[in-house]
Every structure is written in structure tokens, then in C-alpha cells.
Amino acid sequence: MMVPITDRATQPAPWRRLATVLFRAREVSILLVVLAVFGLTTAYNTSFADLLSVQQLLVGASVMMILAVGETMVIITRNVDLSVGSVLGLSAYVIGDLFAHFPNLPVILGFLAGVGVGLLCGVVNGAIVVLARVPSLVVTLGTLYVIRGVDAIFVNGVQINPSSIPDSFLGIGYETVLDVPWMFVIASVLVVIVGYIMRTFRPARDLYAIGSDPQAALLAGVPVRRRVFFTFVVSGAIAGLAGGLWLANFATVSSVAGLGYELLVVAAVVVGGVAIFGGSGTVVGAALGAILLNTINQALVATRISAFWDEALAGALLITAIAFDRYVFLRRERALRVRLAHGLS
Amino acid sequence: MELGAGLPTGAGGGEGKSDNGIAGDDAVLASGPMLVLDHVTKSFGAVHALSDGSIRLYAGEAHGLVGENGAGKSTLVKILAGVHQPDSGLVILDGKELSLHGPAGAAAAGIAVIYQEPTLFPDLSVAENIFIGRQPVRSWKRINWTGMNEVVRGVLDRLGVHMNVTTLARGLSVADQQIVEIAKALSFNARVIVMDEPTAALSNAEVERLFEVIATLRAQGAAVLFISHRLADVFSTCQRVTVMRDGRFVMSDTIGNLTVEGIIRAMIGRDVSSLFPKTVDDPGAEVLRVEHLTREGVFTDISFHVRAGEIVALAGLMGAGRSEVARAIFGIDGRDAGRVVINGATIPAGSPTASMAAGMGFVPEDRRQQGLVMDLAIDHNIALASLGRLSRGAIIHRSAETALAADWSTRLRLKYGRLKDPANTLSGGNQQKAVLAKWLARRPSLLIVDEPTRGIDVGTKAEVHRLLDEIAHQGVAVLMISSELPEVLGMADRVLVLRGGRIAADFPRHEADEASIMRAATGQLRQNAAAGQ
Numbered sequence: 058m059m060v061p062i063t064d065r066a067t068q069p070a071p072w073r074r075l076a077t078v079l080f081r082a083r084e085v086s087i088l089l090v091v092l093a094v095f096g097l098t099t100a101y102n103t104s105f106a107d108l109l110s111v112q113q114l115l116v117g118a119s120v121m122m123i124l125a126v127g128e129t130m131v132i133i134t135r136n137v138d139l140s141v142g143s144v145l146g147l148s149a150y151v152i153g154d155l156f157a158h159f160p161n162l163p164v165i166l167g168f169l170a171g172v173g174v175g176l177l178c179g180v181v182n183g184a185i186v187v188l189a190r191v192p193s194l195v196v197t198l199g200t201l202y203v204i205r206g207v208d209a210i211f212v213n214g215v216q217i218n219p220s221s222i223p224d225s226f227l228g229i230g231y232e233t234v235l236d237v238p239w240m241f242v243i244a245s246v247l248v249v250i251v252g253y254i255m256r257t258f259r260p261a262r263d264l265y266a267i268g269s270d271p272q273a274a275l276l277a278g279v280p281v282r283r284r285v286f287f288t289f290v291v292s293g294a295i296a297g298l299a300g301g302l303w304l305a306n307f308a309t310v311s312s313v314a315g316l317g318y319e320l321l322v323v324a325a326v327v328v329g330g331v332a333i334f335g336g337s338g339t340v341v342g343a344a345l346g347a348i349l350l351n352t353i354n355q356a357l358v359a360t361r362i363s364a365f366w367d368e369a370l371a372g373a374l375l376i377t378a379i380a381f382d383r384y385v386f387l388r389r390e391r392a393l394r395v396r397l398a399h400g401l402s
Numbered sequence: 403m404e405l406g407a408g409l410p411t412g413a414g415g416g417e418g419k420s421d422n423g424i425a426g427d428d429a430v431l432a433s434g435p436m437l438v439l440d441h442v443t444k445s446f447g448a449v450h451a452l453s454d455g456s457i458r459l460y461a462g463e464a465h466g467l468v469g470e471n472g473a474g475k476s477t478l479v480k481i482l483a484g485v486h487q488p489d490s491g492l493v494i495l496d497g498k499e500l501s502l503h504g505p506a507g508a509a510a511a512g513i514a515v516i517y518q519e520p521t522l523f524p525d526l527s528v529a530e531n532i533f534i535g536r537q538p539v540r541s542w543k544r545i546n547w548t549g550m551n552e553v554v555r556g557v558l559d560r561l562g563v564h565m566n567v568t569t570l571a572r573g574l575s576v577a578d579q580q581i582v583e584i585a586k587a588l589s590f591n592a593r594v595i596v597m598d599e600p601t602a603a604l605s606n607a608e609v610e611r612l613f614e615v616i617a618t619l620r621a622q623g624a625a626v627l628f629i630s631h632r633l634a635d636v637f638s639t640c641q642r643v644t645v646m647r648d649g650r651f652v653m654s655d656t657i658g659n660l661t662v663e664g665i666i667r668a669m670i671g672r673d674v675s676s677l678f679p680k681t682v683d684d685p686g687a688e689v690l691r692v693e694h695l696t697r698e699g700v701f702t703d704i705s706f707h708v709r710a711g712e713i714v715a716l717a718g719l720m721g722a723g724r725s726e727v728a729r730a731i732f733g734i735d736g737r738d739a740g741r742v743v744i745n746g747a748t749i750p751a752g753s754p755t756a757s758m759a760a761g762m763g764f765v766p767e768d769r770r771q772q773g774l775v776m777d778l779a780i781d782h783n784i785a786l787a788s789l790g791r792l793s794r795g796a797i798i799h800r801s802a803e804t805a806l807a808a809d810w811s812t813r814l815r816l817k818y819g820r821l822k823d824p825a826n827t828l829s830g831g832n833q834q835k836a837v838l839a840k841w842l843a844r845r846p847s848l849l850i851v852d853e854p855t856r857g858i859d860v861g862t863k864a865e866v867h868r869l870l871d872e873i874a875h876q877g878v879a880v881l882m883i884s885s886e887l888p889e890v891l892g893m894a895d896r897v898l899v900l901r902g903g904r905i906a907a908d909f910p911r912h913e914a915d916e917a918s919i920m921r922a923a924t925g926q927l928r929q930n931a932a933a934g935q
Contacts, residue, residue: 262535266534
């Protein structure tokens with residue numbers, strides 16, 4: 058991956074640069090926090106580090122990681138997609154229903170159907186946001202309920218049972234390669250690919266420009282509406298894919314699949330260093346944010362602390378993350394101020 | 403301001419004549435114009451924003467475009483930028499008619515616009531800001547970051563500017579942001595570069611650097627359209643000037659045939675003294691005393707006083723700490739040491755409420771963001787600082803509020819549609835008057851005004867000056883911050899010059915002139931600083 062080379066004339070010593078990068082990069086600090094939570098929990102309950110337990114940890118984080126990828130793209134453009142939980146639920150049900158009717162359907166077609174459902178939902182979200190110029194918060198809050206409602210009509214109280222889903226599909230939910238769960242492999246590959254795309258291609262850089270200053274993006278000739286529309290479509294498609302993996306993992310689906318995921322995803326993304334008002338952040342950071350929230354969740358189970366603390370902690374972490382960003386921002390402003398003052402005197 | 407009295411003013415030039423009244427025999431004119439706007443019109447509903455936009459730009463010239471606010475300059479710029487499409491009229495580049503559809507079309511045609519507040523992406527690097535949407539790519543359309551940074555370094559070198567191309571735009575000074583925009587224009591091979599009020603927010607050193615950059619652009623064969631309220635800047639950098647009034651072309655001439663007064667007369671269509679010199683009174687009792695005020699890294703050991711009826715100006719370069727001192731006195735920012743005394747009473751630090759209660763008023767630099775609530779009605783805005791007096795308990799007395807607003811808008815000759823219209827319907831100058839009205843309605847004993855006439859047209863500017871004089875005459879102490887030396891010299895009874903966060907000089911009215919202030923502000927004469935302390 059190409060990384061911009063900083064001006065050689067102004068480069069500080071290599072070790073200092075490394076220290077700055079480590080301190081500044083949110084990805085590294087989150088990874089450290091994940092390891093710290095993991096280490097502390099293992100010290101309390103050694104079985105937390107068992108292979109099976111770690112595998113379960115990774116599987117549990119996978120769906121949220123995938124959703125975080127799409128949500129990151131949307132939030133970077135200064136929008137938000139609150140419908141991802143409902144899209145996931147609808148996609149999971151449609152795939153399950155397909156397998157119930159066509160038991161011999163190839164696995165890949167099942168996934169494609171889920172992605173297709175998500176894509177359609179994304180088209181609806183994107184079209185309303187872009188054409189009707191309604192804030193995405195309102196649009197996706199609406200489609201959150203509408204899609205959930207459509208899902209409930211489809212489901213009509215009938216659950217999909219594991220028996221009607223092919224084993225080859227369910228295998229994705231629990232099989233491993235070199236001890237790494239397939240779910241986590243898929244999620245990681247998606248994170249790496251999208252992370253690379255976000256860094257390397259012009260249309261992806263446009264997303265950062267749009268979130269950084271939508272008006273300036275228009276003036277710079279960025280096709281803002283087309284990009285935002287496309288971002289919602291991708292977010293929907295990714296949520297559809299997540300629905301497939303959710304089904305493979307849980308093997309059963311009712312009308313409440315993915316209920317409330319949207320806010321957890323937004324929390325994970327923000328904890329992962331994506332600015333809530335757009336313009337900055339990375340997919341890798343967001344995925345690590347998802348892993349962190351899931352690790353805390355599992356750690357509470359392992360230490361037998363009441364599950365009540367799970368959500369409270371997630372919230373506290375969210376606020377800490379935002380407060381930390383603000384603190385760093387103010388410190389940098391002050392440093393700049395002092396530097397300017399010295400430069401002038 | 404230099405006035406070449408006796409020279410022809412060039413105020414002729416009938417409106418809408420096909421000849422456009424262009425005079426001039428420069429060599430640049432020989433090759434024919436690079437860009438022509440011919441009788442361009444644009445209406446928004448019933449409002450004719452532009453009824454005759456005409457201008458001719460030649461390669462290698464800097465062309466001043468002047469006119470009061472509302473003269474149609476912004477609309478003309480937006481047509482050149484491709485933001486608006488003209489209703490009628492022609493845009494001709496190199497002899498070929500153009501229709502500019504969208505900003506991308508203008509950029510492709512080689513026209514670049516640098517706005518007063520540059521529109522950079524704060525989260526992107528300098529280099530990526532310049533190349534957004536057209537970053538150089540390698541195989542598979544992957545962005546070539548190294549190549550992009552190299553190209554941008556090359557462009558900045560051509561402009562003679564040093565800047566780290568990988569730093570984020572967030573935190574760059576306005577001047578540096580403009581340089582980035584100009585570099586962007588160059589990277590587009592732009593040949594027509596429009597600068598909308600580029601010098602309004604720059605320090606003098608930065609203005610000098612900008613003028614050098616403009617000279618470089620001209621030498622490379624570009625045409626620069628330079629839009630400014632600062633006629634001194636127009637005279638320093640432009641070869642020809644076009645004047646607009648009420649959406650119409652008025653006249654166009656080479657700079658040698660023009661005088662400041664002639665241009666002003668053409669702009670407003672009547673005679674007016676551009677500066678209202680303050681009447682000199684004997685100042686009264688001391689109102690404000692500032693003792694050893696310090697804010698770490700911003701300003702150090704600031705001591706001065708302002709008496710009733712006195713206008714004291716804080717002058718100095720951008721970044722010298724003028725606004726910061728004012729903000730700390732009013733209590734918006736905290737302070738690390740020192741004392742502020744109003745009418746003998748010490749004001750607690752960091753409390754605008756206490757400052758207001760003590761009789762202080764503060765008209766901030768940025769009226770759109772800090773001075774007015776833009777979506778709120780004009781009368782509510784004017785009454786906003788007086789609500790305590792207009793309320794019984796928690797209930798605001800509506801009719802008293804309206805009466806107060808009507809009274810003050812009449813006194814300040816505010817031009818508005820209805821008092822119930824939102825404040826953003828007012829023109830820039832009238833917005834500033836509304837902010838003044840808001841504070842005057844409180845009958846303050848000390849009024850701090852930060853850049854009171856920035857971005858305001860000449861006519862309204864004179865009115866604001868008249869107002870400030872009147873306020874002082876009524877016994878209010880005024881602390882004025884201004885980057886415009888003529889304004890400082892015309893209005894101030896005393897001039898404090900800040901440099902690097904310290905008071906470098908303290909001139910009484912009769913000792914202050916442009917040279918002495920600039921010397922103190924740039925630190926060229928140490929003995930002045932010593933005398934000032």
C-alpha cells in the first residue's frame with residue numbers, strides 16, 4: 058500500500074516519527090485496549106484464552122465488523138445509515154426462506170440473494186437522501202422501521218429452522234481454516250479490501266472530501282449526490298452480506314434478527330476513530346472498534362459481571378472516545394497557537 | 403491613501419454601450435481580450451442580480467473589479483465559476499463562446515476562482531486538496547501518492563512558496579489556504595484566475611506575498627481578476643479597473659487614468675468622503691484600565707487605558723494578538739495574569755456576563771457567526787442583548803422589544819424589508835449596523851469593535867464611522883481593532899500597536915501615521931517600542 062512520503066526536509070528522527078504515528082493512530086491505541094481487556098480478563102478467568110473461547114470471540118465480532126465497514130463509508134460522507142440492523146434481518150430471512158423453498162440452492166446464490174436484498178434497501182435509502190434531499194438520519198430512521206415491518210410481514214410468525222438450511226451454508230458459521238473461523242476470515246478480508254480501496258482510489262477519496270466540507274466538494278466538481286447514493290447502496294449491500302453471515306452463525310431467524318444493531322455499529326465506528334461529522338477515519342479502525350465492543354461484552358460474561366454493564370460500558374467507551382478526540386484536538390490547537398506566537402515574536 | 407487630484411477620473415462610459423468604454427493603449431491590449439463577458443444578465447425570481455455584466459480580461463494583466471456590496475460582483479464571479487448560468491449575454495474565451503455548466507466546466511475551460519474564505523477540505527492534505535477528484539494514478543487507477551506530492555511541490559516552487567504538502571489543511575492560516583487554492587488553479591493550467599476579496603483577511607506581509615504571486619501569474623500569461631473593497635490594494639497590483647454599480651457595468655479604464663476618488667464616485671454614483679474623520683473632543687474620565695494582561699502563548703503584559711469619549715485603536719499585523727486581547731478583556735477567553743478594571747471596578751476573568759453587567763459591549767469580527775443569529779428576526783437580534791431590561795420575570799415584553807428594535811434601527815438608518823425578516827436578509831453592511839444596534843441599545847460605557855467595517859461597501863463604511871464618532875461624542879469609550887490603516891488613522895484618538903503579543907508602541911493621534919505604525923508593527927524601529935512602553 059502506498060503511504061504518502063512526508064517532506065524529507067522536515068522529517069524528524071525515524072523513532073520519533075514512529076512514536077508520533079503510534080500515538081496518533083487510533084488503530085494502535087484500540088488494539089492495545091483490546092489486548093488489555095483480553096489480558097485482564099484472562100488473568101481473572103484463564104479459560105478466556107482457550108482456543109474455543111477466542112474463536113467464539115472472533116465469530117461474535119465478525120458480523121459487527123462487516124456492518125462497521127459499510128457504516129464507516131456512510132459516516133465519512135457526513136451521513137448515517139440507521140437501517141443496517143433491519144436490512145440485516147430482512148436479508149437473513151430472505152436467504153433462509155430461499156433455502157426452505159429450494160434446498161439444493163448453491164450457497165453462493167444464497168449470499169447473492171442477501172446482498173441483492175441489501176442493495177435494494179440501499180438504493181431506496183440513497184435515492185431518498187439524494188433526490189428528496191432529506192437528512193439521512195431521518196430517512197434511515199424511517200426505513201429502519203419500514204424494512205423491519207416488511208420483514209415482519211414476510212416472517213409472519215414463522216421462524217426458519219436449522220433443518221431447512223443446507224449444512225454447507227451453516228458450515229461457514231462454525232468451520233475454521235488453520236483454527237481461524239471462516240466468519241472472521243471473511244470479515245477481515247472485506248475490511249482489508251475496503252480499507253485499501255478507501256486509501257487508493259479517487260471515488261473513495263471523494264467520500265472524505267464530501268464529509269470534510271460538502272459545499273467545497275460541490276465547488277471542486279465532486280459528484281456529491283452520485284457518490285452519496287453509491288455509498289448508501291454499498292452500505293445496504295454490505296448489510297445484506299452481513300445478514301447471510303448472521304444466518305450462517307445463528308442457523309435460525311425470526312423477525313427480530315439484528316434488532317438494535319444500528320446503534321451498536323455507530324458506536325463501534327465512532328470508538329474506532331471515525332469522526333461522527335465525517336471527513337476522517339478508517340475502515341480498519343472501525344473494525345477494531347467493533348472487536349473492542351465485542352471483547353468487552355464477552356469479558357463481562359467470562360467474569361460473570363451483570364450484562365447490564367455491557368451497554369453501560371459501551372456507552373461510556375463511546376463518550377470517552379469522543380472526549381479523547383476533543384482533548385487531542387484542543388491540545389493541538391493550543392500547540393499551534395503557541396508555535397504561531399513564537400514564530401511571530 | 404494616495405489621491406492624484408486633477409487627473410481625469412474616467413467616470414464616463416455609458417451604461418450598456420457596446421463599446422464598454424474600455425480605454426487603454428497597453429501592449430497587452432494589442433492581442434485582443436482573453437476573456438469577454440458581454441451584457442450578461444442573471445435574475446433570481448424578481449431580483450435582477452446582474453442586469454449588465456460586461457468585462458474584458460487580457461492575458462498578463464491584473465484587472466480590478468470594484469463596486470459596492472450588491473453591485474453584482476459576486477453574481478458575476480459565480481457565473482465565471484460555473485455556479486450560476488447566465489439568463490442572457492455572452493461569455494467568450496479566446497474568441498469562442500462558452501457555456502459553463504457547473505464548476506467542473508469552468509475548471510476545464512481554464513477559469514479558477516479563489517474565494518475570500520478558501521473552501522479547502524480540512525481533513526485532506528495540502529496535496530490532495532489540490533488534486534481531489536483528479537489525483538495522478540498508476541496502473542489499475544490507483545492513486546500515485548508520491549507522484550502527486552512531487553507535482554504539488556513543483557507547483558509551490560513555481561509560486562516561490564514553501565509549504566509541507568502532506569500536512570492537513572486544518573490549521574493552515576487563511577493566507578496559506580489561498581496559496582493552496584492558487585496552486586490548485588495553476589495545476590489546472592488555469593489562465594483566468596478570479597480572486598474574490600483575497601486581501602481582506604491577510605496581514606500586510608501576507609498581502610505582499612500575494613502580490614508577488616499575482617506578478618508571477620501575470621508573467622506566466624494568466625489574467626487575474628482582482629475583486630476588492632481595498633482600493634489601495636487595487637492600485638498596488640492592478641493594471642486596469644472595472645467599476646460596477648447596481649448590477650451594471652459602469653466603466654473600465656487603465657489604472658493610470660484613474661484616481662481613488664474617481665473610482666469611489668463611479669461606485670456610488672455620488673460624492674462621499676470615504677473616511678469620516680473623528681471629531682476631536684477632550685476625553686473624559688477613565689472607563690477601561692487594563693493592567694499587565696497576559697495569556698500564555700498569545701499575548702504578554704498588556705497595559706493601557708481608554709477614557710470616555712475616546713477611540714483607542716489596536717493596530718498590528720495579523721496574528722499580533724489584537725482580537726485575542728479584546729476577547730480576553732470581554733471575558734470570552736481566559737487570562738493567565740493581569741486585571742481588567744471598568745469604571746473603577748475589577749471585572750472577574752472569563753465572564754462575559756460580568757463584563758456586560760459592568761457596561762461593556764463587544765462587536766465581534768465575524769458578524770455572521772458571532773454577532774448575529776442569522777435565522778432569527780432582525781428585531782429579536784437587536785433586542786437580544788437587552789432582554790433583561792425588556793422582561794418582567796421570565797416573560798419577555800414583546801411590544802417593548804419591537805419598539806426598542808424600531809427605535810435603534812431608525813437611529814442607525816438600518817435598511818431592511820421588515821423587522822420580522824430573518825437577519826440573513828440584510829446586506830453585509832446592514833448586518834454590521836444591526837450588531838451595533840444590539841449593543842448600543844444596552845447603552846454601554848465601553849464598546850469593543852473588532853474590524854467594524856471588514857467586507858462592507860464604501861457608503862455603509864462611512865456611516866459606520868459616523869456612528870462610532872457619534873457614540874464617542876456621547877461619552878462612550880471605544881476600543882477599535884482594525885487592519886485598515888486609513889481607518890485607524892481616521893478614527894483613533896490613540897493608536898496602540900501590537901507586535902508578537904506585546905504593545906510595541908502607543909501613539910497619540912498627531913504622532914500616528916502609516917509609516918510609524920507599520921514600523922512599530924513590523925519591529926523595524928526598536929526605539930519606538932521603548933517609547934511606547
